[in-house]
Amino acid sequence: MASMRRSYQKPLVFLVCFGPVIWLTYGLFSGQLGANPIETILRNLGDWGLRFVLLGLAVSTIRRLTGWTGVLRYRRMIGLFAFFYVFMHLSVYIGIDHFFDWSTILNDIIKRPYITIGMTAFIMLIPLAVTSPKAMVRKLGGARWKKLHRLIYIIAPFGVIHFFLLVKADVREPLVYGAILAFLLGERLYRRIKKKEASTRSGHVSV
Amino acid sequence: MLIKNRIASDPLSSEITSKSTYLNRRSFLKGGAATAAAALMPWSVSAAPTRAREFPNLIKSPFSTDEPQNKYDDVTGYNNFYEFGTNKSDPYDNAGGFMNRPWSITVDGLCDRPGALDIEDLLTKYSLEERIYRMRCVEAWSMVIPWVGVSLRDVLKKFEPSSKAKYVEFTTLIDKKQFPGQNYPTIPWPYTEGLRLDEAMHPLTLLSVGIFGEELPAQNGAPVRLVVPWKYGFKSIKSIIHMRFVEEMPKTTWEQQAPSEYGFYANVNPEVDHPRWTQSKERRIGEFFRRPTASFNGYAEEVADLYKGMDLRKFY
Numbered sequence: 001m002a003s004m005r006r007s008y009q010k011p012l013v014f015l016v017c018f019g020p021v022i023w024l025t026y027g028l029f030s031g032q033l034g035a036n037p038i039e040t041i042l043r044n045l046g047d048w049g050l051r052f053v054l055l056g057l058a059v060s061t062i063r064r065l066t067g068w069t070g071v072l073r074y075r076r077m078i079g080l081f082a083f084f085y086v087f088m089h090l091s092v093y094i095g096i097d098h099f100f101d102w103s104t105i106l107n108d109i110i111k112r113p114y115i116t117i118g119m120t121a122f123i124m125l126i127p128l129a130v131t132s133p134k135a136m137v138r139k140l141g142g143a144r145w146k147k148l149h150r151l152i153y154i155i156a157p158f159g160v161i162h163f164f165l166l167v168k169a170d171v172r173e174p175l176v177y178g179a180i181l182a183f184l185l186g187e188r189l190y191r192r193i194k195k196k197e198a199s200t201r202s203g204h205v206s207v
Numbered sequence: 208m209l210i211k212n213r214i215a216s217d218p219l220s221s222e223i224t225s226k227s228t229y230l231n232r233r234s235f236l237k238g239g240a241a242t243a244a245a246a247l248m249p250w251s252v253s254a255a256p257t258r259a260r261e262f263p264n265l266i267k268s269p270f271s272t273d274e275p276q277n278k279y280d281d282v283t284g285y286n287n288f289y290e291f292g293t294n295k296s297d298p299y300d301n302a303g304g305f306m307n308r309p310w311s312i313t314v315d316g317l318c319d320r321p322g323a324l325d326i327e328d329l330l331t332k333y334s335l336e337e338r339i340y341r342m343r344c345v346e347a348w349s350m351v352i353p354w355v356g357v358s359l360r361d362v363l364k365k366f367e368p369s370s371k372a373k374y375v376e377f378t379t380l381i382d383k384k385q386f387p388g389q390n391y392p393t394i395p396w397p398y399t400e401g402l403r404l405d406e407a408m409h410p411l412t413l414l415s416v417g418i419f420g421e422e423l424p425a426q427n428g429a430p431v432r433l434v435v436p437w438k439y440g441f442k443s444i445k446s447i448i449h450m451r452f453v454e455e456m457p458k459t460t461w462e463q464q465a466p467s468e469y470g471f472y473a474n475v476n477p478e479v480d481h482p483r484w485t486q487s488k489e490r491r492i493g494e495f496f497r498r499p500t501a502s503f504n505g506y507a508e509e510v511a512d513l514y515k516g517m518d519l520r521k522f523y
Contacts, residue, residue, distance in 0.1 A: 034296060035278075035285035035492050036348060099496060104485055112483050166483070168346075169464055170293035170393045 013074055017081045020048045021088075038097055045089035050159045050177060052082035057156055057184045064191070076132055083129040086122055086159075114165035121158035124151045156181055261421045262335055262355050270411060271339035272505075277350040279419055281492050286426050287344065288445055289393055290379065290386035297388070298426035305385055305425035307446075312431065316376070316452035319367035324450075326430045330416060333357045337420065338413055338434075343475045343504045345439035347497075349489045354434050355417030360408040363450070368404065372452035375407040376400070377433060377444045394464050400444040401457030401471065402435065403513075411436060411509055437506040439473045470523040474514070475504035479523050 024041055027033045033040040059075040062068065098105050108115045128149055130136065137145045160181050164174040284299045291298040308326070315321035335355050343349045363375070379398035383389045389396050406412060413434040416423060423429040428445025435442045441461050461469035468482055477487040477500040488497040503510050514522075 035281035036295070036490070038490070038495075039348075096495075101488075101497070104488070107485065111480075114483060168293075169289070170391075172391070 010073070010077070014077060017052070017077065020044065020085070038092070042089065042092045042097055045085050045092060046163070049082060049086035049089050050163060052078055052085055053152070053156050053159050054177065054180055054184065056082050057152060057181075061184055061187050064187070080129060080132055083125050086125055090119075090122055114162050117158050117165070118162035121155045121162065124155050124158075128152065128155075153185070156184075262417055265335055265337040265355060265420060268336045268338045270509075271337065271353075272341060272351060273339075274341065274351045276339060276353055277492055282350060282352055282418060283424050283426060285492065287346075287440065288388075288426055288428065290388045290396075290398065290446070291426060292388045293393060301387055302425035302429075305429060307425065307430040310430050310448075312447055312450055314363075314366045314450045317369045317372040317454060318452045319369060321366060324362060326416070329357070329362070329414070329431065333361065335416070340413075340434060340436040341504050342434075342436065342440055342443075343489060343500065345441055345469065345473070345481060345486075347481075347484055347486065347489045347500075348492055349500075349504075350492050353419055354413055354415045355420065356413040356415035356434065358410050359412045359414045359433070360410065362414055363407060366452075368452045371454050373404055374453050374456055375402050375404060376449075376451045376453050376457035377402075377447050378449040378451075379444055380446050380448045394460055398444060398460045399457060400433070400442055400459050401453075402442075403456075404452075405513055406435070409510060409513065411506060437475060437503040437510045439469075439475060441469065442473050472514075472519075472522050474510075474519065474523075475500060475502070476519055476523065477502060479520055 024033070024044055028037055028041070056075060056079045059071055059078060062071050094100065094105055109119050110116070128151060131140060131145060131148060140148065160174060160177050163177060164171060167174055285295045286298040287295065288298040288302075291301040310326040312324040312326075313322075314324055335357060337353055337355055339351060339353045341349060342352050377400045380386070381389060381397040402412070413436075415428075415432050415434045416430060418424075418427055423432065425446075428443075431447055432445040433443045433447065442459075456471055459469075459471060461473075462471055475486075480486055486500055489500045490497050501507070
């Protein structure tokens with residue numbers, strides 16, 4: 001019974017995560033993406049990339065705050081969707097928005113800080129995506145795998161900064177992402193400090 | 208089969224109800240239906256703007272381009288008008304109830320005949336032209352738009368700028384109720400722009416009251432806006448209420464917001480990048496491939512002389 005429920009839950013979550021692609025494809029062919037559909041697609045894919053990065057970070061926070069351990073089952077899928085959306089975002093930027101105009105693209109990467117930062121974040125996502133299969137976790141060993149995946153603590157802030165720098169004047173939306181990120185990182189920091197306090201306190205007791 | 212034979216003494220239907228009453232009734236019903244629909248679907252109010260009054264007998268301008276024009280829906284649905292919100296679709300969504308009457312522009316400062324320019328005078332006392340211009344946004348997209356308006360200089364001349372006047376400063380209406388975007392300090396309000404007097408007096412510079420042969424929709428800057436086709440779009444200030452002749456270079460809104468990114472001149476220049484993107488290419492709305500951007504947006508022949516001897520890298 002429980003296993004049956006699990007068997008349809010994962011495909012369902014997969015479909016929900018894939019929803020933005022379905023919506024964008026439908027919107028494109030039904031003419032609902034506005035006057036500048038390339039820009040709409042590019043921005044949307046970037047939004048979803050950042051959302052999934054943050055959602056991936058939120059998984060363990062949710063587990064700790066609610067005690068719901070079942071959520072951990074979806075972490076790998078969420079992480080891979082983060083990579084998928086960021087990869088699509090970059091592909092649209094290179095292959096559609098600038099249509100492989102490499103000199104412009106290289107210039108962008110070198111000269112525009114928000115693109116440099118975005119590109120760096122994408123490159124750091126690659127090893128995380130590559131090491132996501134169970135076999136790779138085993139091969140690396142849990143401790144090393146964990147260490148490698150701490151890259152997400154650089155990737156996520158880079159994602160928010162990338163968005164923040166790109167905005168012309170209205171920074172409210174990137175600030176919302178920044179606040180969510182601050183909460184997710186803050187919760188971890190708070191837990192760490194508490195843990196340290198507890199251990200030093202217990203240390204005193206033992207003296 | 209029922210055949211109704213009209214007997215001579217029967218009144219004609221047109222005798223019972225005059226055509227105007229009949230049409231009034233129809234518009235009354237339409238209005239009622241719209242109100243009912245609006246009550247059920249609040250979003251439908253802004254989603255179905257009524258088309259504005261049309262301008263007959265527009266003079267065709269020799270300045271017009273014959274490039275294909277952008278679609279009406281794109282020109283009126285994809286706008287940067289932060290007073291209505293910062294998303295491209297916000298102006299269309301929020302412009303529904305904008306009151307553009309009564310409206311007059313105060314014209315003062317260093318001139319001999321300061322006064323006011325009423326929108327109705329502008330519509331009736333000047334011979335309106337259609338000018339099809341390229342519009343290049345600083346964000347590297349462009350459109351071709353058929354504007355309706357008059358050369359700004361024909362208007363400014365009447366106020367007799369004095370010899371001390373070097374610049375014209377323009378200001379947009381401040382009204383937080385009608386412009387919801389003004390409730391947030393996204394950019395310094397009111398939106399302020401400026402032109403050097405010789406730029407303002409250039410025959411290409413248009414004071415526009417319409418697009419596609421009809422009055423400007425609110426999201427495009429109703430009821431009166433500037434169009435300076437050789438400069439980035441943000442110079443073409445919308446919903447103007449004040450024009451002032453001044454001696455000092457006005458501090459424009461975007462210059463205050465980010466001086467390293469937006470200069471006073473803001474001439475379209477493929478050689479000078481925006482710090483965050485290249486200006487060498489642009490996407491014409493409706494096209495897939497980016498196209499190269501032309502110096503002065505293709506109006507170099509007409510305006511390049513205005514900037515002779517100036518370092519356009521410095522004065523961007």
